Amino acid sequence: MELHRGELVPSFETPARVEHILAAFARAGWAVETPGEYDDAVLARVHDADYLAFLRGAYEAWQAEGRDGYMIPGAFPACGMRRDRVPDNLHARLGYYTFDAGSPIVAGTWRAARAAAHCALGAADVVAAGARSAYALCRPPGHHAGRAVFGGYCFLNNAALAAQRLRDAGLARVAVLDVDYHHGNGTQDIFWERDDVLVVSLHGDPNTEYPFYLGYADERGAGAGTGFNLNLPLPRGTDWAGYSHALEQAFARIAVFAPQALVVSLGVDTFQDDPISGFALSTSDFLRLGERIAAAGLPTLLVQEGGYAVAEIGDNVAGVLAAFVA
Ligand code: Q9C
Ligand code: ZN
Numbered sequence: 001m002e003l004h005r006g007e008l009v010p011s012f013e014t015p016a017r018v019e020h021i022l023a024a025f026a027r028a029g030w031a032v033e034t035p036g037e038y039d040d041a042v043l044a045r046v047h048d049a050d051y052l053a054f055l056r057g058a059y060e061a062w063q064a065e066g067r068d069g070y071m072i073p074g075a076f077p078a079c080g081m082r083r084d085r086v087p088d089n090l091h092a093r094l095g096y097y098t099f100d101a102g103s104p105i106v107a108g109t110w111r112a113a114r115a116a117a118h119c120a121l122g123a124a125d126v127v128a129a130g131a132r133s134a135y136a137l138c139r140p141p142g143h144h145a146g147r148a149v150f151g152g153y154c155f156l157n158n159a160a161l162a163a164q165r166l167r168d169a170g171l172a173r174v175a176v177l178d179v180d181y182h183h184g185n186g187t188q189d190i191f192w193e194r195d196d197v198l199v200v201s202l203h204g205d206p207n208t209e210y211p212f213y214l215g216y217a218d219e220r221g222a223g224a225g226t227g228f229n230l231n232l233p234l235p236r237g238t239d240w241a242g243y244s245h246a247l248e249q250a251f252a253r254i255a256v257f258a259p260q261a262l263v264v265s266l267g268v269d270t271f272q273d274d275p276i277s278g279f280a281l282s283t284s285d286f287l288r289l290g291e292r293i294a295a296a297g298l299p300t301l302l303v304q305e306g307g308y309a310v311a312e313i314g315d316n317v318a319g320v321l322a323a324f325v326a
Helices: 016-028 040-045 049-064 090-096 109-128 158-168 185-191 240-257 283-295 310-325
Strands: 002-004 007-009 133-136 174-178 197-204 229-234 261-266 300-304
Touching (some): 016 310, 040 109, 040 158, 049 109, 109 300, 158 174, 158 185, 158 197, 174 185, 185 197, 185 229, 229 240, 283 310, 300 310
Parallel strands (some): 133 300
Antiparallel strands (some): 002 007
16 A cells, blocks of 8 residues: 555555566566575665665564554654754654655565565676676666665665666666656665766656656756766656657767666656556557667666556566567
8 A cells, every 4th residue: 555645545566567567578488587686785885774774674663663554654854854863763764764655664675675676686797797688677666765765666776776786897887767757866866976877867847746856957966976967857748759859868968978888767657548657658659669778789777667557567568678689
């Protein structure tokens, strides 16, 4: 369940999403591998240690207080309040480490988030070893998770972990292209001051779309990272004509950066029938999207993010990947 516009409703980010993606891969005859396990130390390459410790122990602490069900925050350190100390109170800690009330922590959250991160890391290792491309079927998604904050169904930033993994494997420059409907605020946060990872995001204009408080065109990075963050916000109703125009701007910037690899935060919630989003891409547009990404000619790691039109998610994801399977 999630708190959505003031009501507790079934979560849009459901296990069935994975089943539909796997079914589409089976229809296409594509093999799927299970990733290996990684030490938690690798998670600290992009996340703060205190944040990881909180996530790891949050639900046990909740149960130790005699509670069960969903951990949903009710208080946040907003404008004018203290962020320089983390309170002892568990509810306060919960609010400290998140930015919305729509991403409950449940008994399996840490295990699932960790497994999703392992999927992305495993796929990064495949690309680092020389593969043309790999796809990580991550659930829960990751791009809203910042260095020390969760939200938007995201707890560990799978794409950021993968990009960092490629850097740690010796690739000098890695580009992240985020095509999820929502701005990848977590990925932007993590690489904000860095010039070795370019972050480019196409998304619904945050003036009207979640996550609202980040993702505007004037956010360009800071310090050494100035100019290495590019936001391309687009209005509700954007179709392939408008989308593909912005995509060309994205690839023009990526070409100047000349990365050794590309990480794609692949949300398919840009689909016309997505229940929580406002773009108008069709299933055949996802074929075009995949072709354009593949045409960049870069070693490419695609990481699953959002996409909530469950019946169509398999065909939409497989459509993007088709260009890489030829
Ligand atoms: N229930 C991704 O696509 N919904 N996340 C906000 C609160 C959050 C989407 C309303 C949508 C997050 C990865
Ligand atoms: Zn999304």
